[in-house]
Amino acid sequence: MGSMHWSRSRGRAMLPYGLGIAAVLAMPPLLNFIPGIAPGYILYLVSLALIYAIVAIGLGILVGHTGQISLGHAGLFAIGAYTSALLTFRLGLPFVVGLLFAGALTAAIGFLLGLPALRLSGPYLAVATLGFGLAIPQLIVWQGSWTGGSSGLHQLPPASLPLGAFTIVFRTDQDFYYLAAAVLIGLTVFARNVVTSHTGRAFVTIRDSEIAARAMGVDLVRYKTSAFALSALYAGIAGSLYAHLLHGISPEDFTVLLSVDFLTMIVLGGLGSVGGALAGALLLTLLQNALTRLPVVHDFKNLYVVVLGVILILTIAFLPRGLAGVVRSLRSRLPAAPERNGASRTDQIVELGEGSGAR
């Protein structure tokens, strides 16, 4: 095998990422050429989708790779959002501090949420995490004197980034869009690195056979809680971005329905696929928005909930491997790409990951 072969197949594997980044950079200027739309609003909407995609990627590692269910991710997302909002709004700390602290605190809480997973699995774990997801908004309302109660926190400062003597302030929708995209790209690379590594293999082994995992030296306590903490870190960072995109948050933004939303994103995208989680999040967020614009169903506010249910059922029935599975079977009909040993092997863990799904 020559080095030509190596770089060619590597280039091929990286191609979708290169295209994705090019699309991210090119989108804002291109929007100006489309007549009849408001570029700012589209960018706001896409930013929201990118933020949800961060949550979905983190949830995917937990559910798709490690096989641990969570119906409490809206609660983690809320903790990230409120941490960041309170630190910047009440204490006047910089956004970056709010973002990092939101990630760290949420990861710590995710670690604790992982402790029941050492004893519980399947539906029991689902119920335990559901309880967590239900409790968080209630706790926020109850602690109204500093959380703003059910009316929430508003007029949050815009996101900003200190760079030496200067500070970049993300004032416009376009600014924020680039910020969200940059964070998402960084966290996507991190997630892919994790799932295609030693650690990722341990996660999948836990999902497929806990007995094998223990016999092969995988410390279930360490790896299950790590998967929860990592997943929560993503939700916390996304929550912080969410608070500063909307400049305001309230407990009703973080209902259990949002947790179901996150799960639907990764099931639709394909469990065990980082790219699938990304695609699922983008599709569902845009779909939800499009549905509210249908004039026919103007008076049916919860149409999205019904559609969500239908998507979930249809995906599980007809596309158990989600969109990622569809892409894979299309790709396998093309002439086979030359395989580089290392890359093809590690990719397969991710791609084959969704075979048995969450258990």
Add this chain to the structure above:
Amino acid sequence: MSGPLLEISGLTMSFGGLVAVDGLDLSVNTGEIVGLIGPNGAGKTTVFNCISRFYERDRGTIRFKGRDITRSRSHEIIGFGIARTFQNVELCRSMTTLENVLVGEHAVIRSGLIRDGLRLRGVRADEARATARADEVLDLLGLTVHRDRVVSTLPFGFQKLVELGRALVSHPALLLLDEPSAGADQRESQGLAALIRQIRDRFELSVLLVEHDMSLVMGLCDRLYVMDFGRRIAAGAPADVRRDPAVIEAYLGEPDLEAAGV
């Protein structure tokens, strides 16, 4: 090193009222291939599960390289140098053969979530080294042609071999094999005996195996332990054990044993 590699004494394990293992003494010396046999339900796999720390024994000690392992946690055992396979195969169904074997290197690779996520220096090199070791073992086991196949598509006999490979890459000093010949026919199980001997010599390890195939056990093992209803009823060289009246009685009516000419 003085003393046996593995030394089990007075091991007792019960489930509710049923005593599965009753005061078992057993040892494996360095370089030995030792068989643990007995009728169904004799408690053989329970012994394995006590050594692996999947089960909490009631009484008795298990010493490995002179160290008591009965207070260790199950995931630590492979790090001490004891690797095992399973009677009914515990593989990651969705992974390929190679990936499954790589799982066996978990205890060898020292890396963590953050180092892996950031692809810090050395992560790629570690992976490449692990893959090279795994490929060597696949070659030895004749699994190279199935390297990139999803393991659940392989016949049962091959899956048993993948488990063996997964155990081997951890470089164990003691290999616990739970019915290695399951899913193999007569001819294949003779090949298996040669393979196990070859592995013992090449990896300089010792083997403790639970097995039903008497012809395999008689030809392969240096020593045998025979269990019945949780008790050790005989121990010694295969030629002596097969003539032991207690063993013959325990196996009376067992067609397998008669067919094997015991």
